[in-house]
Amino acid sequence: MPVAPLSQKEIEDRLAELPGWSLDGDRITRSYRLGSHFAAAAMVVHVARVQEELDHHSDLTLGYRTVSLAVHTHSVGGAVTELDFALARRVEELAPVHGAS
Numbered sequence: 001m002p003v004a005p006l007s008q009k010e011i012e013d014r015l016a017e018l019p020g021w022s023l024d025g026d027r028i029t030r031s032y033r034l035g036s037h038f039a040a041a042a043m044v045v046h047v048a049r050v051q052e053e054l055d056h057h058s059d060l061t062l063g064y065r066t067v068s069l070a071v072h073t074h075s076v077g078g079a080v081t082e083l084d085f086a087l088a089r090r091v092e093e094l095a096p097v098h099g100a101s
């Protein structure tokens, strides 16, 4: 998979397909709300498993009933790349399993 930094336009085009995700500085981010703290913790474990599978890792924050992600690509100096969007899409797929919105 390519790891070139994406242009602003490329980032905006991809964000348009990912409701809830936005660009915050040099990272793409999203926060999810869940029904309980335990449900949020379970989602964190699920995301961590996917991150290990992809070998791509967000800053992943567990709140009381929230899970927040911020991701960029260290190996290209912290720019946003296709790898960040691949992770975001995988998280979007698993979020409904946890009742996250």
Ligand SMILES: C[C@H](O)[C@H](O)[C@H]1CNC2=NC(N)=NC(=O)C2=N1
Pocket: 055, 056, 057, 058, 071, 072, 073, 074, 075, 076
């Ligand atoms: C050696 C390993 O492939 C790298 O350290 C991976 C691990 N996870 C990573 N995660 C993120 N977000 N960016 C990276 O550049 C990155 N690199």
